[in-house]
Amino acid sequence: MDGFRVVRRQTPHRWVGLIVLPAALLIALAFCSLLLMIQDKSPVEAAVVLFQGGFGSLYALQDTMLKAIPIFLCSLGVSIAFRMKVWNIGAEGQFALGGVGATWAVLTFPGLPMPLMLALMLACAAVTGGLWGMLPGLLKLKFGLNEIISTLMLNYIGIEFMRYLVYGPWKDPGSMGFPMTAMFPEEAVFPEVIGYVHAGLIVCVIAAVAVSVFLQRTRLGFELCAAGENPRAARYARIPYGFLLVFVLTVSGALAGMAGCVEVSATFNRLQPSLCTGYGYTAIVVAWLSRLRTPSIALFSIFLAGLLVGTDNLQVDLQVPAAFGGILEGFILLCVLAGQFFYSYTFVRTGRKQGGAA
Amino acid sequence: MTWDIFVALLAATVLAGTPLLYATMGELITERSGVLNLGVEGMMIMGAFFAFIVQFKTGNPWLATLAAGLGAACIGLLHGVVCLVFQGNQTVSGLALTIFGVGLSDYLGAPFIGEKTVGFQPFDIPLLSDIPVLGEVLFQHDPLVYLSYLLPWAVMWFFRRTSLGLALCASGESPDAVQAAGLDPVKMRWLGIFAGAFFVGVGGAYLSLCATHMWTQNLTAGKGWIAVALVIFAFWRPRRAMFGAYLFGGIMAFQLRLQALGTTIPSSLMMMLPYALTILALLFSSARGKGRSAPAALGDNIAPGA
Amino acid sequence: MRFLNCAAAVLAVCGMALSPLASSAHAEExxxxxxxxxxxxxxxxxxxxxxxxxxxxxxxxxxxxxxxxxxxxxxxxxxxxxxxxxxxxxxxxxxxxxxxxxxxxxxxxxxxxxxxxxxxxxxxxxxxxxxxxxxRMYQARYLTGMVAGAMTKKNEIGYVASFPIPEVVRGINAFTLGVRAVNPDAKVRVVWTRTWYSPDDEKKAAEGLLDVGVDAIAQHQDSAGPQTAAEARGAYSVGYNTDMSAAAPKAHLVAAVWDWNKFYKKFIDEYRAGTWKNGNYWYGIKDGIVDISAYGAMVPEDVRAKVDAVKADIISGKYQVFTGPVKDQEGKVRVAEGQVAPDDMLLSMDWFVEGVIGTTK
Incomplete structure (x- = not known):
């Protein structure tokens, strides 16, 4: 009887992703079809409805883009931290704080002309989001506090802080006592650029270019990747690990903060408690699915946003619960994670003599 | 605050801390075997769901508890497949497990939202429940609460006195050494994931069978994540984990009573309290607890064919 | 030419995609x-x-x-x-x-x-x-408050509330006015849960209130968690949304309930007849949209009679809930004697009346 043995590849395989990724997606879809069949719903019909809802029309595509923009920015942020193996789970809270920063700019400096106002909002959001990201970095550096926990706890605290502001000091007197700020003036709303996709798209492009240039063309960017690959070697090479740690978390938070700014400005036009709907967590899924590569992050942001948008359609047409999107998202990630095994390992046939050696 | 309110607060603390205690102890076992499983929230809510369904269909709460443990363990085994077999990243896999578990429980549970069930009923332990103060605080609860008292000691005994427990902890510290001793560290990690997820599931069962006697979505409401934090707070020590679970439960119970007594602190700030105090407690303990750190191989996969 | 063809095809596809929103054919059909x-x-x-x-x-x-x-x-x-x-x-x-x-x-x-x-x-x-x-749920709240005020022995009632927004604050105020109309010494303690629907948290909030010494629980929450907490401790409870007596048969005094069917039926009938007018509608007990449920068996006859009389007055318009003098927590008069609070004030209410223990922040 022949056996198989697991062998580490000498160099990571380049095109294995072309097989692994679709295979993982297929397995995930098969599992979800099974779930649909339990509830007597046709998986084929569901797949059609899902695709139509997410990508099947110009409107669907625009909606998908709208959802992809904040996911992309958050994901770009966490991917920088992940490169250094710093686990920033806190994009959700940094996103909320970004919304707070942008709103502060609008409330404090009303009447600025649009370009100045938008730039100021983005800057403020980047600062508040960045500070919220920097905090866990400092806590890890000074006290050795695990960043998974601190970023997670800061999510809860950040969102409650945002709520505190809209329920209290920032509540619009004209809103009949409801928890929300006043509508932003026109100058503080990102204009629509393609269809009703807003200028947040431009922010995404600029951020993506800036991050790519930083990682590939600057010394700090290079050191950052090196520190992630091998922290011990990095220390010998005198790479400032502590500085980098705080730096990546700050940048990560700043990007999530900008996502928050774009979201309050362009889609809410005001700050209200329902700002946070889990983009920060989806961003982590996206970052990992795309193996931290910027172009792939863009693709997967759109892909996952489309899935989430498409599940709306599932609900309206087939009365499939909204939770279906989460199952799909989680299971795809699990399958892809397992599939990534084949990037660095391969199975080798072994003869009878060596059988069972593994 | 009068004495009566204080005693009632302590009793409420035990109740609020119990699901956290089970979940924390579960994650602690998993992490001691060297596997970081951030899917606690997902496994816990699936546990709550399985418990509810089995209770709903059979009417037997003990069977329901068992189903919760086994069901959550099955979900947890997905983590094992991804991380132990396919060498996936443990942090991300756990996160995916949470997203998956929360979604799945919502989806499968949708037809049952709002359905009620009997579950466990509190009963006073004879004699012990008559002790002043202590009786009211500790011995007038549900059976799952009573079992949870024994859990930290049972886990300690398992870690220290059984060869299996020793091997499990060793897999978290140095898988190579375990291998050298002729044992399979991967098997130990499977055990860690399975046993850990089992207790996490029982924590979920407590929520649907004892705390609410019903099913609804988002029943765990972030308790799984708190458990992950408490494991670190506890320095991976079972008795400290018990303390942490009650501390956190106590803060939540205290917050509500402070409001009831008429505090003027805004409710948003009250909601931040448990999370802010968790960070503070972690800071305080990590400043004092240098040297009692995580299992050395926590989060590292064991490469196959090595 | 080929390019133009392609472009035309793309445009046509876009047009098809756009059409569902733009077309009015749908509406007529x-x-x-x-x-x-x-x-x-x-x-x-x-x-x-x-x-x-x-x-x-x-x-x-x-x-x-x-x-x-x-x-x-x-x-x-x-x-x-x-x-x-x-x-x-x-x-x-x-x-x-x-x-x-x-x-x-x-x-x-x-x-x-x-x-x-x-x-x-x-x-x-x-x-x-x-x-x-x-x-105008506050009308039903007022009536349920009267029942709770008459039944409490400790003169302290707990109120498990979701979020500090006007709708909820208004309900708490009306409830408290009802309580104090029959029992001027009684107080209402408020705990915010910051959730609309979380059975565990709501139940725990009610238990916190009961520990502090209230003997009746009211709620502005969507689950029956507070009801079961009251039942387990032998206290009274006041339900919300629907008749919650099944969850707490021994505790449930009465509930403030919604009946949206009347509204939706009226809407469909008028919409079909083409007589429906869009606008701002705020329906009260009179319209049957809000009401109180059946009383629990423990509510004595005289209390029922008293509450039913006020209900009849509210329906006939003889009595209005926020009739002055209404004082806030600091004792400041918010609605002067003989005046009735205007709807604007009710819709944006962010202060508690006298007798409430808690904060609207």
Whole structure:
């Protein structure tokens, strides 16, 4: 009887992703079809409805883009931290704080002309989001506090802080006592650029270019990747690990903060408690699915946003619960994670003599 | 605050801390075997769901508890497949497990939202429940609460006195050494994931069978994540984990009573309290607890064919 | 040429994609067949707020020529906007959304889809094709407060409340006025849970109140968690949304309940007849949208008679709940003697009346 043995590849395989990724997606879809069949719903019909809802029309595509923009920015942020193996789970809270920063700019400096106002909002959001990201970095550096926990706890605290502001000091007197700020003036709303996709798209492009240039063309960017690959070697090479740690978390938070700014400005036009709907967590899924590569992050942001948008359609047409999107998202990630095994390992046939050696 | 309110607060603390205690102890076992499983929230809510369904269909709460443990363990085994077999990243896999578990429980549970069930009923332990103060605080609860008292000691005994427990902890510290001793560290990690997820599931069962006697979505409401934090707070020590679970439960119970007594602190700030105090407690303990750190191989996969 | 052909094809496809929203053909054709889409913020299976509306949807479904669908657990904001857009594009000619946070999205979509009728519950924006509607739940709250005030022995009643927004604050105030109308010494203690629906948290909040010494529990929450807590401790309880006596048979005094079916039936009838006028509607006990449930067996005859008399006065308009003098927590007179609080004041209420222990922050 022949056996198989697991062998580490000498160099990571380049095109294995072309097989692994679709295979993982297929397995995930098969599992979800099974779930649909339990509830007597046709998986084929569901797949059609899902695709139509997410990508099947110009409107669907625009909606998908709208959802992809904040996911992309958050994901770009966490991917920088992940490169250094710093686990920033806190994009959700940094996103909320970004919304707070942008709103502060609008409330404090009303009447600025649009370009100045938008730039100021983005800057403020980047600062508040960045500070919220920097905090866990400092806590890890000074006290050795695990960043998974601190970023997670800061999510809860950040969102409650945002709520505190809209329920209290920032509540619009004209809103009949409801928890929300006043509508932003026109100058503080990102204009629509393609269809009703807003200028947040431009922010995404600029951020993506800036991050790519930083990682590939600057010394700090290079050191950052090196520190992630091998922290011990990095220390010998005198790479400032502590500085980098705080730096990546700050940048990560700043990007999530900008996502928050774009979201309050362009889609809410005001700050209200329902700002946070889990983009920060989806961003982590996206970052990992795309193996931290910027172009792939863009693709997967759109892909996952489309899935989430498409599940709306599932609900309206087939009365499939909204939770279906989460199952799909989680299971795809699990399958892809397992599939990534084949990037660095391969199975080798072994003869009878060596059988069972593994 | 009068004495009566204080005693009632302590009793409420035990109740609020119990699901956290089970979940924390579960994650602690998993992490001691060297596997970081951030899917606690997902496994816990699936546990709550399985418990509810089995209770709903059979009417037997003990069977329901068992189903919760086994069901959550099955979900947890997905983590094992991804991380132990396919060498996936443990942090991300756990996160995916949470997203998956929360979604799945919502989806499968949708037809049952709002359905009620009997579950466990509190009963006073004879004699012990008559002790002043202590009786009211500790011995007038549900059976799952009573079992949870024994859990930290049972886990300690398992870690220290059984060869299996020793091997499990060793897999978290140095898988190579375990291998050298002729044992399979991967098997130990499977055990860690399975046993850990089992207790996490029982924590979920407590929520649907004892705390609410019903099913609804988002029943765990972030308790799984708190458990992950408490494991670190506890320095991976079972008795400290018990303390942490009650501390956190106590803060939540205290917050509500402070409001009831008429505090003027805004409710948003009250909601931040448990999370802010968790960070503070972690800071305080990590400043004092240098040297009692995580299992050395926590989060590292064991490469196959090595 | 080839390029032009391609471009034309692309344009045609785009045009097809755009058409569902723009076309009015749908609306005309659908005049015979009314398609109603409901959007809820929480799952409907909860016997709470969304459930009470979904009863209305199910009733519509039974009516001839009416077709319905619904989306539950839709987050407020862009997701709601998309949900509305999705329904509009599928030819739904009536969209109902039942959470305050949907208001902006609805107003925006109402402007873009002038042929579609929008019904928004609990907000304040309305237009040519958008109605805002709500119920004067505070009237029922006042009556339930009278019952609780008459039944409490410790003169302290607990109130488990969700979020400090005017709707909830108004309810607490009306309840407290009711309590103190029959029992001037009684106090109402408020605990905020910061959730609409979380059975565990709500139950724990009620237990906290009971520990502090209240002997009756009222709630502005969607689960029966507070009711079961009261039942277990031998206290009284006042339900909300629906008759919650099944959850706490020994504790349940009475409940303040919604009956949206009357509204939805009226709407469909008038819509079909072409007489429906969009606007701002705030229905009271008189219209049957809000009411109190049957009394629990423990409520004595004289209390029932007293409450029923006030209910009759509210229906006839002889009595109004926020009639002065109404003082706030600091003792400042907010509504002068003999005056009645105007609707604007009720709609934006962010202060507690005298007798409430807690904060609106």
């Amino acid at each position: 659908a005049a015979k067949n009314i398609k109603v889409g409901f959007i809820y913020v929480s799952p409907v299976g909860d016997e709470g707020w969304s459930w009470t509306h979904d009863q209305g949807r199910k009733m519509m479904e039974e009516m001839p020529g009416v077709e319905t669908t619904m989306m539950e657990s839709v987050p407020e904001g862009p997701d709601a906007e998309r949900a509305i857009k999705n329904m509009c594009s599928k030819g739904y000619n009536v969209i109902v959304a039942t959470s305050f946070g949907y208001m902006d999205a609805m107003a925006k979509m109402a402007k873009r889809n002038p042929k579609v009728t929008f019904l928004h519950c609990s907000g304040y924006k309305h237009s040519e094709n958008m109605t805002c509607y709500f119920g």
